[in-house]
Amino acid sequence: MESLLKKVDLLYPEMVGWRRHLHQHPELSFQEKETASFVASHLREWGLEVVTGVGGNGVVGRLKGSGGEGPTIALRADMDALPIQDEKNCEFASKVKGVMHACGHDAHTSTLLGVAKLMAEHREQLKGMVVFLFQHAEELTPGGAYSMIEDGALEGVDYVYGIHLWTPFPVGKAYSKPGPMMAAADEFEIVVKGKGGHGGLPHETIDSIAIASHLVVNLQTIVSRTVDPTQPCVVSVGSFHSGTSFNVIAEKASLSGTVRTFDPELRMEVKQRLESIVEQTCRMYGADFSIDYKLGYPPVVNDAGEADRFYRAAAKVGEYETSPLIMAGEDFAYYLHQRKGCFMFVGAGNPELGIVYPHHHPKFDIDESAMATAAKLFISMVVDCQNEWNADKC
Template sequence: MERFGSILDDLFPEMVAWRRHLHQHPELSFHENKTAEYIYGHLTRWGIEAKKGVGGHGVVGVIRGSEAGPTVALRADMDALPIQDQKQCEYASKVPGVMHACGHDAHTATLLAVAKSFQEQRGELKGNVVCIFQPAEEFTPGGAAPMIREGVLDGVDVIYGVHLWTPFPSGSVYTATGRLMAAADEFQIEITGKGGHAGLPHETVDSIVVASQLVMNLQTIVSRNVDPAEPSVVSVGFIQAGTAFNVIAGTCAMIGTVRSFNEQVRDLVRARIEQIAAETCRMHGAECRVDYKAGYPPVINDETEAERFFRTVPGLFPAENVRRSPLIMAGEDFAYYLQKIPGCFMLVGAGNEQAGIIHPHHHPKFDIDETAMLNAAKLLTRMALSYLHGE
């Protein structure tokens, strides 16, 4: 590990340059054309066996060790978000309305460094390393499932992935045995009432009033229908209705999300949303249409691979910085890989209050402590070597 660590230390300035280039040139989910070419170009220049166009704009690099052995996959996502970058820095996004507000640029730069280090030290490897650069994590149906369908996990024994996480301080690393991140579903509700003059409400069915009551009624699902021991969330994030101050809106649309870790809870919440929406609208003489879209399943780490983290990583980081993660209500399509083969998804602290890196993911001023990339690279390398060498 020392040789790999030294190589990664030397690669850190390049890692920062790669990340900043990607940060300035972000691409949305399903449109990662130039990002994929950038990755593919680096891999092929280093002599790595590479393939592009996997499951959309996915790129796969394979490093084959000098000795026979198992195959480890490492994954990074590479898409950006439709958010206007508000940071004042030299590497701010140059694409209006698009930015890397979740750290996927850093994930890509991290895995590039790991790939290069393994390629340089492939004579030390007992087995193979597959580097998966995945598109379209931010929006369902995501990029993991198409890459799996196109065989990215064929012959792979185990998979590891990281997410740089600004709520955790830089220098810390986290994971959990079993449940780590939530299933993330989306619902859309369209309420149809009867519009009219705002001064004559008795002649209308006010869709905004119905929607307001529905939002409050939906809050009873978690508080009164779900077992308090089962974490879950129902949130309405978008409401749109009306055209003028003196017009009662005849229609109202709302969009929300459901987060859960248990399939039974997931099914219960969906059924209650549909029932409560129908009954609330019926009570007011309105009608509704509910469109419920199941998103990514929960991220559930393999027990053996999570224990590998807690067994081997304290030798890489101070023991007090290797921690068990709380449940995270964000979703991740890394879950699909874990449904197919054993693996472990890990969180690497990337926040730094002293440096002003305090903004949450998906915020227009989001940034990371870039030293977290080096920590992530060493973590992925340590996990891969542990598995390949049978530790």
């Protein structure tokens, strides 16, 4: 394994090249056709069995090791970009107007391509099979994980692992934990329907903006006054749209936002509480309303035994820590509902290089050396799993 880990550093410049190519040619969720083609062509070149169009634009590569019997281990990377204008001043900035890789998925794809190439070149060191899942549409519900699973991506798989490069963490340091790690990510859209009219005659109207403003405030009491303060929970209103003129009271106002929880019961309680607050607030002011509440990705919950494997594997790569709870969501959760596995973070932030912007920011970037760390962590997880599997069979 040590020789394979060392070869990651030799492959690193090529991984950077792939990442910068993908960064310049990003594709939105459910539109990743060229990215999928790029991935599939490389996997075929290296001799993997490749299936495209899995659950949509997903690509699955299978590599059979020649080192003997072993488990089937799946490794996942997401491929999609975001509808954000790239504002970085660099030679590899996005060439697609209004679209950029603002969450590191280009680096995830390039990292897993690197792992696939190395393992293909050294398949004699592999026991069992490694399945490479290149997933579309992580950023947009219903996501690509669920449809890929429905299309057989996990067929025959025993374990599944995923890595997210994460700029809030320092470059190169790995993080994970047993049990819940990332939150369920739900969405809501509220439309307040009042009665429009002249701005100078408010008594003749039902002011949708004023009512929607009360909703923004009232919804904050869900977390502050109805949720156990020891339970992690977020209710955020992210958009508020209404009105067309300074002297017109708008007939309609729309709000949209997100709810983040870990506990399944709390998740449903918050949904019910939000719906109740909207109904009662609107009724109090005489307005009608509609609510579209979507249950998004479930929480990411790592298997305890596979989290222990992370601690062993990460120790062979470099520094690591137990991850804090992360209120962001991830559809990798669906894989963990089906198979034992572990989701991990590798730090990609570096203030010395000016890499300080958060995910989904127009100036988002990563310290690319984090890709080498992530590749080594993937390899270390696979080798540890294979060795443990063979020891159990002896």
